[in-house]
Amino acid sequence: MPPHKARSARNSIGSLVATLAFAATPAFAADALDTLVAAYPETIQARLGNDLILHNGARLDAGVSDSAMPFDIVLIHASVRDMFRIAYPTGSPLTAPAENFDPGRFRNKALFDAMYGDCRKSEVTPNLVSVVWLPKHWGHQIEVTRINGVADRLSQISSEIDALPEPVRRAAWPIAGTYACRGVADAQQPSMHAYGAAIDLNLAFSSYWLWDSGKVARAVWRNRMPEQIVDIFERHGFIWGGRWYHYDTMHFEYRPELLGLAPAPASR
Numbered sequence: 001m002p003p004h005k006a007r008s009a010r011n012s013i014g015s016l017v018a019t020l021a022f023a024a025t026p027a028f029a030a031d032a033l034d035t036l037v038a039a040y041p042e043t044i045q046a047r048l049g050n051d052l053i054l055h056n057g058a059r060l061d062a063g064v065s066d067s068a069m070p071f072d073i074v075l076i077h078a079s080v081r082d083m084f085r086i087a088y089p090t091g092s093p094l095t096a097p098a099e100n101f102d103p104g105r106f107r108n109k110a111l112f113d114a115m116y117g118d119c120r121k122s123e124v125t126p127n128l129v130s131v132v133w134l135p136k137h138w139g140h141q142i143e144v145t146r147i148n149g150v151a152d153r154l155s156q157i158s159s160e161i162d163a164l165p166e167p168v169r170r171a172a173w174p175i176a177g178t179y180a181c182r183g184v185a186d187a188q189q190p191s192m193h194a195y196g197a198a199i200d201l202n203l204a205f206s207s208y209w210l211w212d213s214g215k216v217a218r219a220v221w222r223n224r225m226p227e228q229i230v231d232i233f234e235r236h237g238f239i240w241g242g243r244w245y246h247y248d249t250m251h252f253e254y255r256p257e258l259l260g261l262a263p264a265p266a267s268r
């Protein structure tokens with residue numbers, strides 16, 4: 001079995017377990033906190049018991065993940081450990097997720113504030129840098145954070161998408177946005193756009209559950225984002241909003257802790 005298929009099969013099983021039991025599912029290390037330390041070497045220095053120690057001196061309690069806590073409450077008040085409640089699946093095919101299967105939508109605000117800053121306190125913009133998106137076929141500058149190597153990763157992603165065939169590449173530009181100091185529409189929490197660590201691609205190729213909810217009684221998952229583009233982002237540590245029950249198929253955000261990747265190279 002090729003590595004790609006093996007990973008897909010393993011994640012399918014992990015997804016099933018997460019869906020049925022809604023259980024704490026540390027990604028790829030023995031403990032979720034070790035996975036975080038490995039995924040963010042530039043900002044997280046170490047773990048000490050149930051605490052994370054950041055290079056900037058911040059110390060965060062990872063809390064607990066209470067499986068009895070309702071989905072809507074976790075969405076607003078996720079602990080660090082809650083971020084690993086649902087394992088993120090990769091590989092093909094891209095299919096409709098089960099109800100409330102939203103791997104990556106549980107985000108601990110304190111952790112991301114400590115790493116990227118709080119945009120409402122003007123702490124994010126000093127770390128935004130420009131990346132030329134698809135220099136061969138579009139060539140506009142986008143603003144993203146340099147922290148955790150996000151800008152460098154997006155530059156590599158841009159080069160790979162630039163080399164794709166036109167019909168596939170077309171879904172990646174013009175982009176709909178990167179940095180925006182705003183919250184998630186249904187969760188009253190900062191989105192990864194508020195940290196400069198997310199990108200929305202071509203609006204014309206996107207499907208979003210909240211927009212669809214206005215047209216039908218219950219939003220039904222659909223997708224026009226090419227699998228080649230999803231695969232490139234995931235290989236560079238970005239999760240895709242199309243793998244969520246509450247789908248957002250133009251959305252990608254940097255969440256290497258959910259992808260079990262090797263540590264990112266040190267950024268500029």
Ligand SMILES: [Zn+2]
Pocket residue numbers: 193198199200248250251252
């Ligand atoms: Zn987005």
